[in-house]
Structure formats: C-alpha cells, structure tokens
Amino acid sequence: MDFEGLLSSRWSCRAYRDEQVAPELLEEIFAVAQRTASWCNTQPWQVLLTRGAATKRFAESLTAHVQANPPSPDLEMPAEYRGIYQxxxxxxxxxxxxxxxIGRKDAEAKEAQMLKNYSFFGAPHVAVITTDRLQGTYGAIDCGAYVTNILTAARERGVATIPQAAIAVYSGHVREYFDLPDDRLVVCAISLGYADEADPVNGFRTERASVADAVQVLE
Structure with a gap:
C-alpha cells in the first residue's frame, strides 16, 4: 500500500482480538517511527510498551483510578470546543x-463505552508516550509527529491502533504506576493489536475536512 493509501485506510480501532503482536514486528514499527523529524533533532519521546499480563495489570489499575479520582493531566487539555471543532x-x-x-440519552451505555478507553479496548499492547519537560510545547509537537509515524508504520504491517489522549488525562496515576521521573510528561498512549473486525464499533469512520478548509494559498 502506498503512503496515501495507508493514511486513507487507517482508522482508530476500538475492539481488538486477544492476540499478541510478535516482538520483532513491534520492533520494526518503532524502528521506523524513530526516524521522525524533531526540533534540533532532540528526539524527546520515550515509550513504555506493555504486553500480555502487564497490559492487563495496567488496565485494571487505571480503570479503578479513573472511577474514583478526578483528572490530573501533565499537559493542558482543551479549554473548550467551539464552532467547527464542537x-x-x-x-x-x-x-x-x-x-x-447507543441512544443519545443512554448515559449508562455511554459511560461504559468511555471506560473502555482505560482497558485499551482490549488491545494486547499499550505504548505510553512521554516527552521531556524542558522541551516544552515543541517537545510535545515532536511526540505528535512520532505518534503519527507509529500509526502509519503499524498500518503498513497490518497492526491496528488507536492514539489515546484519554490516558494522558490521568497522567498523575500513570506517573505513579510506572514510577516516572519528574522530568517526563505523559503526552498520550497508543493501543496496538489486531482488530476484531466482527465488532460493530470498528465499522464506522470519521470524516476529514477538505484541503480548502485547512489551507489558505497566498500569491
């Protein structure tokens, strides 16, 4: 598949089969992403990658924490969604x-679906992406580029993914759970595995704005 095809066909997977990705395949994905361009070549990203029982332990701990505690993000979350963003x-x-x-007024079902973020939608692997605190905004931007390349490299190899800011909303717990040093900030997580194609949640796709909506050409 060419680059355009990879981007066009990639989607955020929200249901996974109980099947591990081979270690050598994961190594390939992260090796490709390591070529990501970064500010002054700082390469500020660091990754904690779980597999098997480690993923399940983290999911159980994080889900329990979310149900009993308020958010504690390292990075500032959007203040509000207005206009086209809303x-x-x-x-x-x-x-x-x-x-x-799920009906629009079915709050219980919506809550249950929301909580699946913290069990990583059943994915066998989760990659927690952190940046260096002193690299500031541009360190986080570099990590965003790195995340995109992970998603694309995974898609090329038949591995499904979903980038999850929801995990970063509870950075305090993530930091404590993994004993992260103070100089690391949690940017997001990526769940990885093989898609459960039979689950209806994997049947919808989000739309994209036109180039004209995003790009202004000046002459």
Missing amino acids: ERRRGAGFALYGALG
Missing part, C-alpha cells in the same frame, strides 16, 4: 454511538 467532535461521537446502537 461540530466535528459531536460528529465523531454520534458516529461511534450510532455504530453501537
């Missing part, structure tokens, strides 16, 4: 709940 956010949510047959 429209896109709602559109993605409606598509998700529609695929699952």
